[in-house]
Amino acid sequence: MNKFARFARPAAIGGALVSLVGAAQAEVPAVVNTALASLSTDALTVAGIVLAAIVAVYAFKFIRKGL
Numbered sequence: 001m002n003k004f005a006r007f008a009r010p011a012a013i014g015g016a017l018v019s020l021v022g023a024a025q026a027e028v029p030a031v032v033n034t035a036l037a038s039l040s041t042d043a044l045t046v047a048g049i050v051l052a053a054i055v056a057v058y059a060f061k062f063i064r065k066g067l
Helices: 003-023 030-066
Strands: none
Touching: none
């Protein structure tokens, strides 16, 4: 058995698997896209509230040190 024949079969199996994975893509439902967009909006709102709270705490500490 030559070197090429030894590696040809695993390469063919790998190529077949790659082609099957590429063909198995499905469309994402519109409900999922809407939910992800809503989640993104909610996450930005929560992040804004947390940032405002952190700024308020540091401002309060700064004011207390000044007095």
